[in-house]
Amino acid sequence: MNTTKPRPLNQLRGILDLREGKLLSPIASRSSEGSRRHAEERMDADYRQNYAVDVDRILHSMAYSRYIDKTQVFYLIRNDHITHRMLHVQLVSKVARTIGRFLGLNEDLIEAIAIGHDIGHTPFGHDGERFLSSLCRRHGIGGFHHNIQSVEFLDRVERKGAGWNLCLQTLDGILCHDGEVHDPRLAPRPGKTFETLRLDMDKKRLERDVRLVPMTMEGCVVRFADTISYIGRDIEDAIRLGLVSRSDIPDLPASVLGNTNGKIVYALVTDVITNSLNREYVAFSPEVSEALRLLKGFNYKRIYSNPAIKKSTPVIEKLFEILFLRFLEDISRPDHDSPIYARFIDGMSEEYISSHNDAEIVRDFIAGMTDQYFLNQAPESMRPGFEAA
Numbered sequence: 001m002n003t004t005k006p007r008p009l010n011q012l013r014g015i016l017d018l019r020e021g022k023l024l025s026p027i028a029s030r031s032s033e034g035s036r037r038h039a040e041e042r043m044d045a046d047y048r049q050n051y052a053v054d055v056d057r058i059l060h061s062m063a064y065s066r067y068i069d070k071t072q073v074f075y076l077i078r079n080d081h082i083t084h085r086m087l088h089v090q091l092v093s094k095v096a097r098t099i100g101r102f103l104g105l106n107e108d109l110i111e112a113i114a115i116g117h118d119i120g121h122t123p124f125g126h127d128g129e130r131f132l133s134s135l136c137r138r139h140g141i142g143g144f145h146h147n148i149q150s151v152e153f154l155d156r157v158e159r160k161g162a163g164w165n166l167c168l169q170t171l172d173g174i175l176c177h178d179g180e181v182h183d184p185r186l187a188p189r190p191g192k193t194f195e196t197l198r199l200d201m202d203k204k205r206l207e208r209d210v211r212l213v214p215m216t217m218e219g220c221v222v223r224f225a226d227t228i229s230y231i232g233r234d235i236e237d238a239i240r241l242g243l244v245s246r247s248d249i250p251d252l253p254a255s256v257l258g259n260t261n262g263k264i265v266y267a268l269v270t271d272v273i274t275n276s277l278n279r280e281y282v283a284f285s286p287e288v289s290e291a292l293r294l295l296k297g298f299n300y301k302r303i304y305s306n307p308a309i310k311k312s313t314p315v316i317e318k319l320f321e322i323l324f325l326r327f328l329e330d331i332s333r334p335d336h337d338s339p340i341y342a343r344f345i346d347g348m349s350e351e352y353i354s355s356h357n358d359a360e361i362v363r364d365f366i367a368g369m370t371d372q373y374f375l376n377q378a379p380e381s382m383r384p385g386f387e388a389a
Contacts, residue, residue, distance in 0.1 A: 120149025161352030173219030
């Protein structure tokens with residue numbers, strides 16, 4: 001008969017922390033190193049490690065649930081097989097955790113960064129981001145960047161302004177995830193603090209020249225995984241919508257990476273693992289990096305800038321302006337029956353209200369909208385219709 005008493009649950013966290021020391025790479029982020037802005041009293045029975053807690057908090061955030069109706073690339077199209085923002089972040093998480101596993105990195109931190117990295121995206125994808133950024137600059141609050149907004153939502157807006165008190169390493173990876181930048185090689189920049197995080201956000205918002213580099217290897221991996229996850233997937237969506245054909249893919253990228261999403265993802269993941277293993281940076285080989293750069297150029301020219309998917313863009317831009325000005329006026333009157341009060345301001349902490357001017361509050365409200373909720377706020381006569389595909 002086994003009379004050994006089960007270990008108290010709080011001891012399991014320590015055991016997992018010790019196991020990380022044996023299994024993870026020396027350059028991986030240890031869960032015990034996770035740094036929070038505000039110290040927390042952990043329950044004795046809480047066996048979760050720091051970054052695992054961050055994953056749970058992001059998964060249960062209101063902003064995460066709104067991924068389901070946020071555009072990735074193509075909007076106002078009725079097709080259940082076109083990628084939306086929720087699927088994209090799941091793909092990024094899967095790709096990044098696969099790379100991280102082979103490199104001996106912290107998969108909990110990778111998952112937290114991956115699932116939170118696009119929470120700040122506006123409705124209607126990068127077009128919406130561009131429209132909202134223009135309005136923010138016109139109203140003196142700097143440009144809008146979805147990576148900054150992701151940190152703002154998780155750190156200062158969620159839970160009625162209290163935020164989730166996520167680890168610095170998680171927030172930093174989210175801020176620095178920019179998959180639009182082409183980096184053949186990326187080494188982490190350690191030694192950051194919450195103060196440097198805020199300074200980098202302020203500089204970026206003011207359009208100053210600031211190169212955002214993650215403080216952890218895990219953040220670097222997610223940044224690479226972001227590109228890996230969208231580059232081939234967007235091509236498959238474009239083929240499905242008849243915007244391009246598979247034979248249009250340039251010869252060099254097709255010969256190096258393949259001409260299907262599956263082949264492209266496998267080639268890129270394999271190359272990253274091969275060129276990053278036992279190194280203090282994440283990298284593509286020169287050949288693969290050049291093929292990826294050319295494929296990005298193809299996507300921008302033939303897909304993202306294709307006028308065939310921009311038919312409703314002028315209307316969407318006008319609606320952003322109409323809603324921004326309407327909600328500003330609703331705050332200034334004030335109109336407590338306005339959705340910005342009923343669905344956002346009411347119940348917000350005094351700290352949030354006192355530290356945000358009216359334009360910043362409107363920015364946060366609009367940025368958090370799903371595509372459909374945004375359209376529901378627009379004048380009915382101006383709402384663009386959906387296209388079948």
